[in-house]
Amino acid sequence: MDFKNVFDESEALYLDVTDDISKMAEAVAEYMHEKGREFDPEITVAKFDLVLQYSLLQVACSDQELAKNELEFIRDLTKYADFCDFAASVGKKYDAITWESLYKYDMKMINALLADTESAVRSVSEEVISVFAAADKADKHNHFADLYDNVFGIISGLALADGDEDSEDLRKNVMIFECLDKIEELLK
Numbered sequence: 001m002d003f004k005n006v007f008d009e010s011e012a013l014y015l016d017v018t019d020d021i022s023k024m025a026e027a028v029a030e031y032m033h034e035k036g037r038e039f040d041p042e043i044t045v046a047k048f049d050l051v052l053q054y055s056l057l058q059v060a061c062s063d064q065e066l067a068k069n070e071l072e073f074i075r076d077l078t079k080y081a082d083f084c085d086f087a088a089s090v091g092k093k094y095d096a097i098t099w100e101s102l103y104k105y106d107m108k109m110i111n112a113l114l115a116d117t118e119s120a121v122r123s124v125s126e127e128v129i130s131v132f133a134a135a136d137k138a139d140k141h142n143h144f145a146d147l148y149d150n151v152f153g154i155i156s157g158l159a160l161a162d163g164d165e166d167s168e169d170l171r172k173n174v175m176i177f178e179c180l181d182k183i184e185e186l187l188k
Contacts, residue, residue, distance in 0.1 A: 003069055003073075006157050006160045007073060007076070007157070007161065009153070009157060010073070010077060010153065010154045010157030010158070010161075011077060013150040013151075013153045013157070014052075014078070014150075014154055016146070016150050017048070017146075017147060017150045017151065017154070018048065018079070020143055020146060021045050021048050021128070021131075021132065021147075022041060022042075022044075022045050024131060024132060024135035024136065024139075025039075025042075025045060025131050025135070026041045027135050027138070027139075028041070028044075028131050028134060028135055029041045042080070043127075044127055044128060044131050045080045046080040046081040047081070047125070047128050048080075048128045049078040049081035049082075050081045050083055050086050050121060050124050051125045051175060051176055051179060052078060052151075052154070052176060053074055053078055053081070053082075053083035054114070054117065054118075054175055054176075055155070055175045055176035056070075056073070056074040056077070056154075056155070057074060057083065057110075057114065058114060058173065058174050058175065059155055059158055059159065060073075060074065061111065061114070062173075064107050065107070066102075066103065066105075066107070066110060068103055070158060070161060071102060071103050072099075073157075073158055074099075074158070075099040077154070083117075084097045084098055084099055084102065086120070086121075086124075087113060087116075087117050090117050091117075093116065094113060094116070094117075097113075121175060125175065125179050128179060129179050129182050129183050129186070132183050133182075133187055136187060137187060144180075144184060147180065147183075148180055151176055151177075151180065155174065155176075
């Protein structure tokens, strides 16, 4: 399968996910407004993007090599937030990071970046988890199943973009799957 087709399929899944999260965050915003509190649903979608980009970067680096097409896949897929901008805001150490400069990093530096930003991304993920679980509980449709399938499809798309056909091990040590596990627990 060629890169463009894989990317296009992943982008369609991504658009489904972000549309769903946006609608759910808007429902939470309406509820919060009724309670006299403001809530910006666009921030939830942006936070999802950060968690997704971080997770895609984890997957891309799992083979201890970051290919240019993997980096372009991650950079070009998401629309609401930018992990490099986020990393720059987390610490002065990464204030000049860009997707282009990230490609020039060696794996030791990329692993350090992931470690240095992990707690900040995990903190960002908490709102996504809470909003999704709350809104999914209030709706008859099983949005969680859609979210899981679409996220797994996106992660698998990244693996395919790198020529890795085996996506079974992709779930291990990837933050977005930890988030999905937490959402599933909250839905029980």
